[in-house]
Amino acid sequence: MNESILSLEDVAVFQQENMVLNDITLEVRRGEFVYLIGKTGSGKSSFMKTLYADLPLKEGKGEIVGFDLKSLREKDIPYLRRKLGIVFQDFKLLPDRNVNKNMEFVLRATGWKDQAQIDNKILEVLEKVGMKTKGFKFPHELSGGEQQRVAIARALLNDPELILADEPTGNLDPQTSVEVMKVLQDINKSGRTILMATHDYALLLKYPSKTLKCDGNKVFEVVQKAV
Numbered sequence: 016m017n018e019s020i021l022s023l024e025d026v027a028v029f030q031q032e033n034m035v036l037n038d039i040t041l042e043v044r045r046g047e048f049v050y051l052i053g054k055t056g057s058g059k060s061s062f063m064k065t066l067y068a069d070l071p072l073k074e075g076k077g078e079i080v081g082f083d084l085k086s087l088r089e090k091d092i093p094y095l096r097r098k099l100g101i102v103f104q105d106f107k108l109l110p111d112r113n114v115n116k117n118m119e120f121v122l123r124a125t126g127w128k129d130q131a132q133i134d135n136k137i138l139e140v141l142e143k144v145g146m147k148t149k150g151f152k153f154p155h156e157l158s159g160g161e162q163q164r165v166a167i168a169r170a171l172l173n174d175p176e177l178i179l180a181d182e183p184t185g186n187l188d189p190q191t192s193v194e195v196m197k198v199l200q201d202i203n204k205s206g207r208t209i210l211m212a213t214h215d216y217a218l219l220l221k222y223p224s225k226t227l228k229c230d231g232n233k234v235f236e237v238v239q240k241a242v
């Protein structure tokens with residue numbers, strides 16, 4: 016349980032030549048659920064993007080799910096992304112195909128070939144998020160909460176070691192946010208590590224967990240006060 020999944024040492028995060036965050040030293044261990052909070056523009060998305068190599072690591076040392084972010088080459092990025100499940104605020108489902116085909120697209124793109132195995136895997140992940148009966152629906156036929164469940168299911172397809180969720184409840188109403196959060200909590204309880212950027216303080220209070228804060232170009236752990 017003590018194994019490091021993410022470790023950063025003196026990392027700086029840049030958007031082009033502008034430094035957004037610096038001096039980041041932190042560790043996330045297998046099985047943890049970690050929040051990343053901070054005001055709009057404080058750098059949460061830029062931080063996440065650095066972790067999934069959408070932004071290059073220019074300064075400091077970073078290791079994530081066994082990959083060294085500093086020496087990572089362009090051709091290694093798909094292999095890193097396979098070990099990460101990434102969930103976005105705006106779901107990013109393909110609008111021109113149904114849920115099952117959205118899933119199949121990801122599996123085939125990551126090397127799956129056997130149709131029976133593909134079908135089983137899709138059922139398995141949809142079941143985890145309570146969407147097993149909705150595979151034939153197109154994204155536009157689903158509510159926001161359902162679309163986000165599907166996006167979470169998609170993130171689980173390749174059994175990721177770490178799930179990076181960037182404002183996963185940002186487009187959802189409070190009740191739907193709680194439902195999606197319950198799904199993430201269940202996934203975490205089944206042993207998966209989750210790092211979730213959010214500015215939804217109600218969720219933090221309802222589901223307290225280790226919390227990192229982006230503020231003043233720094234990222235530091237904050238202790239939640241009991242309420």
Ligand SMILES: Nc1ncnc2c1ncn2[C@@H]1O[C@H](COP(=O)(O)OP(=O)(O)OP(=O)(O)O)[C@@H](O)[C@H]1O
Pocket residue numbers: 030031033035053054055056057058059060061062214229
């Ligand atoms: N593509 C970009 N090019 C240049 N600067 C950017 C880019 N994206 C973000 N920034 C800048 O980087 C800083 C951090 O933005 P970022 O999106 O990481 O913040 P955030 O905490 O995720 O905000 P939000 O909660 O609004 O998503 C901001 O000053 C922003 O203007």
